[in-house]
């Protein structure tokens with residue numbers, strides 16, 4: 478948040494091959510070889526040089542890479558947060574313990590349905606045992622993502638979220654997108670399921686992104702007004718080492734990572750992406766919110782925590798948000814509160830070792 482000109486999240490792809498073939502997916506093939514480990518480590522080093530805070534390994538299926546743990550270790554050696562997106566098929570108790578030892582911070586599995594079907598084999602039936610092993614052995618955080626709009630039975634997404642809660646995992650819910658990252662309109666049943674999963678989560682600071690106007694607008698097929706910072710705050714590095722905006726806008730800017738620098742980050746911070754209004758790529762929404770928040774904190778809080786139609790009046794945002802706003806956002810005219818805020822700011826920077 479403090480430095481504007483560095484990536485916050487980067488996705489890297491160590492292998493394009495996948496052991497599954499979900500029919501809605503355009504991010505895999507069934508033949509690619511793993512990217513040589515040495516090359517992946519150089520890419521991690523370059524991302525660290527650019528100051529990237531979170532490096533997410535995805536694919537294809539990244540667990541097909543034979544030296545995945547070395548990549549995780551290198552990310553951690555730079556002090557970045559290492560996260561992994563997997564279909565979970567290759568998880569075993571021993572493999573989970575190895576990921577612990579490698580220092581993995583966070584793992585996400587997307588589960589599409591309760592029973593496998595011709596669209597997706599990422600089903601609760603197949604993966605439930607893996608989830609139990611994760612609950613037992615994982616020392617890293619686990620998030621289960623269910624996507625509304627992939628299954629013929631939209632209620633499956635709610636069943637997945639309930640099971641994830643039972644096992645003590647965090648859950649997120651995404652909205653299915655087409656091959657350009659755009660919204661596919663959801664039916665009434667799917668919208669109902671989405672709302673049900675949201676209620677499971679409750680209102681907290683950690684899931685605020687899902688309560689914002691973005692998702693509501695998308696659910697109703699309405700455009701969002703936002704500035705996508707892909708190519709600057711968020712980078713997608715394909716298996717060939719090229720920087721792209723995101724998984725759904727590959728080809729732009731398409732510059733090799735080793736040549737990607739401050740000028741590129743600056744240009745893409747400011748560039749306007751025509752695909753933004755109906756974009757469903759929630760990780761880029763969230764990353765972009767950080768700059769919106771830094772530049773317009775009070776307005777942003779209003780957008781992130783809008784009053785819900787069914788809420789009693791007056792509306793209050795979550796308690797932790799009110800406390801943080803009191804600590805860091807004083808009224809402009811109040812001099813003594815400003816001094817207190819300066820104190821809190823300096824203390825926070827010191828605690829975050831950013832000073």
Ligand code: SF4
Nearest residue numbers: 495498499502537564
């Ligand atoms: S498991 Fe993931 S990468 Fe593989 S085909 Fe399905 S959605 Fe695509």
Ligand code: SF4
Nearest residue numbers: 658705723752753756
């Ligand atoms: S708006 Fe940004 S994140 Fe969304 S599809 Fe376009 S480039 Fe990708």
